[in-house]
Amino acid sequence: MSTDTLTTKAAAAPAAAPPRGRNTLRARRRRDALRTLAFMSPWLIGFGVFFVYPLVSTVYFSFMRYDGLNPPTWRGTENWVYVFTDFPQLWPALTNTLWLCLVMVGCRVVFGLGIGLLITKIKTGTGVFRTLFYLPYLAPPVAATLAFVFLLNPGTGPVNSLLESVGVPGPAWFTDPAWSKPALTVLAVWGVGDLMVIFMAALLDVPKEQYEAAELDGASAWQRFRYVTLPNISPIVLFAVVTGIIGAMQYYTQPIVASKVASGVMGGSGVTFVPGYPEDSTLTLPQLIYSLGFSQFNYGAACVVALVLLALSMAFTALLMRRRGGLIGSGD
Amino acid sequence: MTSSASPALRRARRTALLQWIAVHALGIAAALFFVLPFVFVVLTSLMSDQQALTRDLTPNTWHFENYLKVFHTDGFLLWWRNSLLYAGLGTVLVVVSSIPVAYALAKFRFRGRHLSLLLVISMMMLPPQVVIIPMYLFWAKQMDLSGTLWPLIIPMAFGDAFAIFLLRQFLLTIPNEYVEAARIDGCGELRTLVRIVLPMAKPGIAAVALFQFFYCWNDYFGPQIYASENSTAWTLSYGLESFKSAHQTDWNLTMAATVMVMAPVILVFFFAQKAFVEGVTLTGVKG
Numbered sequence: 001m002s003t004d005t006l007t008t009k010a011a012a013a014p015a016a017a018p019p020r021g022r023n024t025l026r027a028r029r030r031r032d033a034l035r036t037l038a039f040m041s042p043w044l045i046g047f048g049v050f051f052v053y054p055l056v057s058t059v060y061f062s063f064m065r066y067d068g069l070n071p072p073t074w075r076g077t078e079n080w081v082y083v084f085t086d087f088p089q090l091w092p093a094l095t096n097t098l099w100l101c102l103v104m105v106g107c108r109v110v111f112g113l114g115i116g117l118l119i120t121k122i123k124t125g126t127g128v129f130r131t132l133f134y135l136p137y138l139a140p141p142v143a144a145t146l147a148f149v150f151l152l153n154p155g156t157g158p159v160n161s162l163l164e165s166v167g168v169p170g171p172a173w174f175t176d177p178a179w180s181k182p183a184l185t186v187l188a189v190w191g192v193g194d195l196m197v198i199f200m201a202a203l204l205d206v207p208k209e210q211y212e213a214a215e216l217d218g219a220s221a222w223q224r225f226r227y228v229t230l231p232n233i234s235p236i237v238l239f240a241v242v243t244g245i246i247g248a249m250q251y252y253t254q255p256i257v258a259s260k261v262a263s264g265v266m267g268g269s270g271v272t273f274v275p276g277y278p279e280d281s282t283l284t285l286p287q288l289i290y291s292l293g294f295s296q297f298n299y300g301a302a303c304v305v306a307l308v309l310l311a312l313s314m315a316f317t318a319l320l321m322r323r324r325g326g327l328i329g330s331g332d
Numbered sequence: 333m334t335s336s337a338s339p340a341l342r343r344a345r346r347t348a349l350l351q352w353i354a355v356h357a358l359g360i361a362a363a364l365f366f367v368l369p370f371v372f373v374v375l376t377s378l379m380s381d382q383q384a385l386t387r388d389l390t391p392n393t394w395h396f397e398n399y400l401k402v403f404h405t406d407g408f409l410l411w412w413r414n415s416l417l418y419a420g421l422g423t424v425l426v427v428v429s430s431i432p433v434a435y436a437l438a439k440f441r442f443r444g445r446h447l448s449l450l451l452v453i454s455m456m457m458l459p460p461q462v463v464i465i466p467m468y469l470f471w472a473k474q475m476d477l478s479g480t481l482w483p484l485i486i487p488m489a490f491g492d493a494f495a496i497f498l499l500r501q502f503l504l505t506i507p508n509e510y511v512e513a514a515r516i517d518g519c520g521e522l523r524t525l526v527r528i529v530l531p532m533a534k535p536g537i538a539a540v541a542l543f544q545f546f547y548c549w550n551d552y553f554g555p556q557i558y559a560s561e562n563s564t565a566w567t568l569s570y571g572l573e574s575f576k577s578a579h580q581t582d583w584n585l586t587m588a589a590t591v592m593v594m595a596p597v598i599l600v601f602f603f604a605q606k607a608f609v610e611g612v613t614l615t616g617v618k619g
Contacts, residue, residue, distance in 0.1 A: 047451060061465060150376065306462045321453070
């Protein structure tokens with residue numbers, strides 16, 4: 001309807017009326033643009049209101065002193081200097097994140113690959129095994145974390161009971177700064193189902209002929225894995241490592257719930273809780289944003305930490321996008 | 333038959349059998365690692381208050397009434413309702429608002445299409461905590477909506493980057509010929525989408541809906557930021573932790589509550605497993 005009026009208007013235009021064909025083309029272009037705009041509109045609004053605006057605003061607040069009550073005042077680089085030189089929790093959070101990237105991500109990738117290999121070799125009851133291996137990944141993080149604080153509680157937890165029954169003294173897990181991150185790693189490895197699925201798909205895609213050729217050449221099982229399997233699945237391994245690192249930088253729910261529950265601090269409203277128990281050993285950057293912003297009401301410093309987190313995730317996202325050009329696809 | 337087999341063949345068969353045993357033994361060991369935590373949680377949830385504080389692994393007497401106790405705890409039903417509202421409404425809104433965007437990105441040609449896609453992916457990779465300060469100030473100070481779940485639900489009416497990306501990947505697998513044929517027959521863009529494309533995209537939509545439902549159900553950070561001040565707006569994921577604090581020594585009740593938060597997600601997975609797996613595999617085809 002609007003198209004018809006557009007074309008007739010154009011056709012009725014007097015004097016230097018260009019050939020009709022071009023006009024309908026222009027009208028069609030305009031109609032197409034409007035159509036695209038209409039279809040894209042939910043996201044365009046969302047992009048502006050929930051992405052561009054808050055990002056710009058975060059940069060703005062990082063230069064302001066603001067506590068939510070008094071009007072914000074310009075403080076230049078004060079927050080930046082504070083966070084990088086005087087704020088005692090930034091460094092523990094960064095070293096914890098590094099630990100998580102190396103050990104937790106490493107364990108998850110190795111274990112996920114192992115389970116993926118195992119499931120491709122299992123010939124009887126594959127479906128049952130696959131479902132059992134995948135199930136923990138679905139457990140809601142808060143519930144899974146509570147379950148593991150119970151399982152690993154040093155006094156009466158089943159894990160330490162079992163360990164002591166075979167003569168191994170169990171560690172204090174979530175209440176010992178040296179063991180809290182390993183305990184979180186056990187929890188993360190338990191929910192390795194997502195990696196298992198992508199490794200399984202990748203392993204089934206390795207061409208059979210390459211294994212047959214290697215076998216004819218007398219390659220051992222390890223050599224077949226090292227020279228046939230690994231080169232074929234290396235893009236997926238890289239994908240798992242980089243997405244794991246991005247996830248580790250955003251690691252939030254499990255450490256904060258574990259430290260709250262293990263320290264016995266009341267959850268819920270009206271109680272200040274300083275995350276990181278025990279001794280800052282489970283601190284991560286998002287928890288700093290939370291405690292700076294929502295228990296110390298130092299919004300400026302919280303925004304500085306948020307921008308540090310943004311810079312780190314962007315660096316690794318760029319790495320992921322460059323190495324996996326196929327992620328986007330051509331669309332043609 | 334065995335007697336006629338050559339020694340080499342017999343050896344090969346024996347190796348195959350040994351390998352079968354080794355692989356399945358490993359498989360059972362791994363299955364124990366994945367399943368035992370669930371088993372201990374369920375067993376503890378059925379113990380008496382006193383026994384839950386001991387090292388016992390199995391209940392002496394079975395206390396199924398623990399589940400009733402949890403169910404009748406103050407707030408538990410309300411948190412349940414809030415979780416369903418957040419997850420249900422959030423899922424519907426995300427699916428409805430993301431489909432047209434994904435369709436435009438997959439099937440329309442326009443300037444800035446590639447850029448839009450790159451921006452969608454950047455949004456997908458943005459940690460939600462990065463923009464939480466201005467977002468909170470916006471919802472709490474300007475919209476006066478803190479203490480409710482609306483700051484979490486309303487943004488979902490404007491598309492979700494992950495859902496858009498996944499649906500777009502899925503729509504790419506639908507041949508353009510269908511869309512073009514509909515256009516030639518004089519079918520409008522919206523009708524083409526609803527009548528022709530959507531029925532073919534059901535598995536992809538189902539997968540996106542499931543992911544979104546799980547995301548909302550599991551979300552802890554969002555309710556913590558916006559709803560913590562008002563316990564009538566808490567979700568199960570958020571309330572569960574305070575349940576533990578209120579029942580500091582009642583591991584049996586805490587574990588019963590834990591089971592009740594896990595169960596719906598796992599049930600949904602079992603009912604929708606086919607759609608889930610189908611969606612994920614199909615999405616991965618042209619990933």
